[in-house]
Amino acid sequence: MHFFRSLLVVLLTAGTLFAQSSVEEFKLGGTARILDEDCIRLTPDVQFASGSAWYEKPIDLSQSFELTVCLVFGKRDELGADGIGFVFHPVMRTGYRGEGMGFAGLYPSLGIEFDTYQNYHLADPPNDHVAISVNGQPHHYASVDGPNELPNLEDGQKHLLWIYWNPIEKQLQVHLDGKQVANLNEDIVEDVFRGNPTVFWGVTAATGRKMNYHDICIKKLVFAQAEVPD
Template identity: 50%
Template sequence: MKHLALLVSFLFTLPFLQAQAPPAITDFRLDGDARQSGADCITLTPDYQWASGSIWYKKAISLNASFEMELRVMLGCKDQEGADGMVFVFHPYAERTGYRGEGMGFAGLDPAIGIEIDTWQNEHLGDPWQDHIAILRDGSVFHGFNLAGPNRIANIEDCREHDLNIQWSADSKTLSVRIDGKLVITLQRDLVKTIFRGRDKVYWGVTSATGNYNNRQAVCFEKLDFELVEELPVLELQGQKVRELMRGEFITLDHIQFESGGSNLTPASRQELDELAKIMHEHPNMDLDIIGHTDNEGSATTNLSLSEKRSRAVAEYLKRKGISPKRMNPRGLGEKYPRSSNDTRSGRMRNRRVQLRLIEPIA
């Protein structure tokens, strides 16, 4: 079988983002069991139990512009005992993968859109017994929560590569998917407004997983046509930071920043605080300490006032996300507790911070 060269044509509105050469596999982040296999292909999972692999394109794309992706997918050679499938994911945070097995690496990602190609029947999730496709939302693989589908498709675990075409029309707000040239599912919806909470910039990737049953599952890229945007920051509040927060330790999120000399939150700050609000909703018995700090530029009195305003700005944002003010304790300490030298620009930047601590109040 001949290899088709990886060809990506980009539509750009910002000239400094224009690519000088066609991207390669190195333009993707590979995670878990994902491995390059050939010039333009990536094996997401080998055919063994409880494997999980994902790839993410390193740059974000804009949903305010139309895009098209032409790929080849391989869902394996095992039919009756093959599992679990793959999901094409759109998510505002980079390098995140959900639960494996029946979750196919999509479960738990919120907010998110997933185009699921499912090859195993999980009856408790509402799966039909045939291979099927569905458009999922917000990390849920339960079909009662679908945006579209599940639609039955012909057996795709047939040891063959299948053509896959994914298109998004920004004008009509329509997402459409074709397999081997046949339209198999569509969705008409304003994804920016109703799914991504006003964010038009998202990362995209492909996740896949096996469970008690397995298959070799792979994806090959032929043509990608979308509008790139500047790279978005990786979400900081995950992994070790979350574990420290849940242990009642103070944490500092460097992405929580403010406009110079003011208390207006930057877009990256709001992404982190959205994740914090989600954690607080999941743990309604816990309260939050919010401690603002500044560098030593300006007077001590001014810095104390500024640190208080910034801590209150965080509390106010979380309030708009449904967190009760009674659960938050915002206060400022000004310039009194630096964590770096104020003699350098980078040190002063590190000292301008907000510390967070989740605590369980005494009953």
């Protein structure tokens, strides 16, 4: 049933869906640099760096959204930080970085974090973890899913990430390396974005005293592009 509903979404919106895989369509900030034709290095392996890449086209969350990318979290496990965060927000703006994973303080917003550094005061678990948070609250007390612990991410390998928003089921699924690692059943447009389906998405990473390089490699983006008044 889910498959057919998903198929229906695709068919209904086929005229507006858009797919591409160009790193040229991201607005880079901070330390972010294009690495090659598929990948952006958000931070180099240095202390106190932060970088962001915002997709320049607004997306329409009243239709389906699918993002397939690979993430690389560097090679330092014990000495690594901070991880990679995805941010959905009505304007292209990065929130508090570092432990804030790029979404802290943004309202309204939805954030998905892949956190590799334990901040005790945010109730981070000791292991690398994923969480979904809304409205810029990085403390896991406020997470709407997670923190869900993951195997070590800082192994230098590409980790396949699939984020899928189904507007009919009102379900946001997050799969990493072929396994579902986070899930949110909520009417994001109404409950988070107060009825506004038009958002931008960006990806951010940061380092602190501990560090890693952080990369995102774009594989496939499928979404309905939103109309934005001038």
